[in-house]
Amino acid sequence: MLEILAITGPIFLLIGAGYAAVRAGLLSRGDIRPLGTFVVNFALPAMLFKTMAERSLDEALHWDMVIAYGLGSLLMVALTLAFTRFVQRRDLLTGAVFSMGTAMANSSFVGFPIALQLFGPQAGAALAAYAVVESVVMFPFLYVLGDAAASGRQPLRVLLSSIVERLVKNPFLLSLAAGAAWAASGVALPAPIGRAVGMLASTSAPVALFCIGGTLAGLSLKGMGSDLGLLVAGKLLVHPLAVFVAMLAFPVADPQMRTATLLNAAMPMMSMYPILGLRYGREGICAAAVFATTLCSFFTISAALWLIGVGAG
16 A cells, blocks of 8 residues: 555645646646647657667567557447447547547556566566557547547548648657667667656656646636546546456466556556647546546555455465
8 A cells, every 4th residue: 555655646746736836826827738748749759769669579569468458448449439429429529538538547657666566577568568559559549539520521531631640740659660660670779868768758757747737727627527427437447347358358378467457457547638638628627537537546556456466465
């Protein structure tokens, strides 16, 4: 329990710092957007590049994990879309934005530290599998879905052209491909470049969390109850169930990696969620959902660790 508190405590402190900075007038809510742009276009791509570049492709990728986690996450997208469209009668854009929250976990900032304590060096390989699923499959698919929903009645040719252009320029995909290419070359990163990339990557978590707090400042939660309930339950409860179903059909061979895959799906949603929500004007509900999900995850992660027998002795 204390180990989990040591991980989640700094998350809440950084969110609180961003909130306090805006509430005290040191920054305006408008100042938060450039910080978010920095994380999306520079800091997080640096982290993805570093993850791929410092491992061989065989070492970095457990394909059984990629398949099971990817299919489980896509199943979660399908469930979220079905619920928002056919039960709640909401628009496709809402379904796409909510799917970004329910189907993509905070693999790097919460999942990895927990996995490192449980599984040691294998946690790095697990993180690489999640990064491939989220960067190569989930991000592009949900961006396409969101852009298609937001574009209205644009001609198909114009829409496809816009989507292809966005994918080609997507910093996540470019950094992942560059890292894989560097790893394939067999050349070690020169020390100055490695340190510079590492310094840039290390800013992604604190700046993203600070942005969440700044976005929350002055945010009214009135009328968000049902949406927050959907996002919290979807991410913390239904996503791991969806991954479990996928693993029944496509098993993960290594027992530790099976546990790691399920546990990662039970992590809170990615801290980048509100920043991605800015793209569609939904940053308010996205920021509130990150806060609520991260808060609730203290209890659900503790329960998950108890269920798998961690700390039983």
